[in-house]
Amino acid sequence: xxxxxxxxxxxxxxxxxxxxxxxxxxxxxxxxxxxxxxxxxxxxxxxxxxxxxxxxxxxxxxxxxxxxxxxxxxxxxxxxxxxxxxxxxxxxxxxxxxxxxxxxxxxxxxxxxxxxxxxxxxxxxxxxxxxxxxxxxxxxxxxxxxxxxxxxxxxxxxxxx
Amino acid sequence: xxxxxxxxxxxxxxxxxxxxxxxxxxxxxxxxxxxxxxxxxxxxxxxxxxxxxxxxxxxxxxxxxxxxxxxxxxxxxxxxxxxxxxxxxxxxxxxxxxxxxxxxxxxxxxxxxxxxxxxxxxxxxxxx
Numbered sequence: 001x002x003x004x005x006x007x008x009x010x011x012x013x014x015x016x017x018x019x020x021x022x023x024x025x026x027x028x029x030x031x032x033x034x035x036x037x038x039x040x041x042x043x044x045x046x047x048x049x050x051x052x053x054x055x056x057x058x059x060x061x062x063x064x065x066x067x068x069x070x071x072x073x074x075x076x077x078x079x080x081x082x083x084x085x086x087x088x089x090x091x092x093x094x095x096x097x098x099x100x101x102x103x104x105x106x107x108x109x110x111x112x113x114x115x116x117x118x119x120x121x122x123x124x125x126x127x128x129x130x131x132x133x134x135x136x137x138x139x140x141x142x143x144x145x146x147x148x149x150x151x152x153x154x155x156x157x158x159x160x161x
Numbered sequence: 162x163x164x165x166x167x168x169x170x171x172x173x174x175x176x177x178x179x180x181x182x183x184x185x186x187x188x189x190x191x192x193x194x195x196x197x198x199x200x201x202x203x204x205x206x207x208x209x210x211x212x213x214x215x216x217x218x219x220x221x222x223x224x225x226x227x228x229x230x231x232x233x234x235x236x237x238x239x240x241x242x243x244x245x246x247x248x249x250x251x252x253x254x255x256x257x258x259x260x261x262x263x264x265x266x267x268x269x270x271x272x273x274x275x276x277x278x279x280x281x282x283x284x285x286x287x288x289x
Contacts, residue, residue: 050231
């Protein structure tokens with residue numbers, strides 16, 4: 001399955017995704033995968049309203065996304081956005097994790113430590129990322145197109161020292 | 162009679178306070194704008210703070226200016242607005258937008274003020 005960009009970003013759909021990545025990659029579709037947003041009609045409509053009219057957009061649950069990925073749909077011009085490595089682990093359990101993942105932004109909140117200017121992680125998130133790395137997923141940190149790509153594995157290692 | 166309106170600016174980086182300062186150098190404002198930066202505070206905190214102020218001060222109208230339509234500040238401002246018709250979110254912030262808000266704040270009624278501010282912001286974009 002060819003997937004244009006699979007991104008972890010706790011702000012989900014916002015300027016970096018719509019103006020940055022979607023323009024740069026000439027994407028046709030954005031899929032937001034989040035059970036909580038999906039169950040809240042108001043939030044769902046809010047996120048869909050910020051996607052430019054020329055693009056398709058949908059909000060899916062984790063189960064719905066796993067179904068879509070399993071059917072082998074053409075996602076070669078699609079950006080998928082999730083907000084946490086824990087969602088990625090759930091997708092992995094369902095047997096549909098992508099090979100390569102863009103770690104685009106997890107922002108500060110209490111209980112998280114800084115790893116990069118746009119990457120703050122809680123101990124639970126660090127452990128989750130470590131498991132994903134161990135399972136062979138390629139996780140690269142890059143907030144916007146053109147920015148330096150940093151393998152998450154080295155970012156986590158550097159923080160240790 | 163003094164208007165009971167509240168105004169907020171939420172932007173990426175340090176733009177909010179800087180653009181407010183620039184506009185205030187061009188016209189002495191008759192109303193205060195409270196600025197918030199997503200690089201200083203997390204957006205959830207900003208949302209909560211503004212909601213508390215709105216609840217405590219019970220303004221007739223609220224204007225929230227944000228820099229980028231569709232950006233994370235826009236999303237937060239719309240969460241604050243939700244279904245409240247007395248709150249307006251104005252995206253695409255520029256200096257003429259704020260100058261117009263300051264200039265017309267006392268003179269115009271709410272709806273006319275919003276229309277004037279939006280039109281002046283758009284008129285401020287020129288390419289030659």
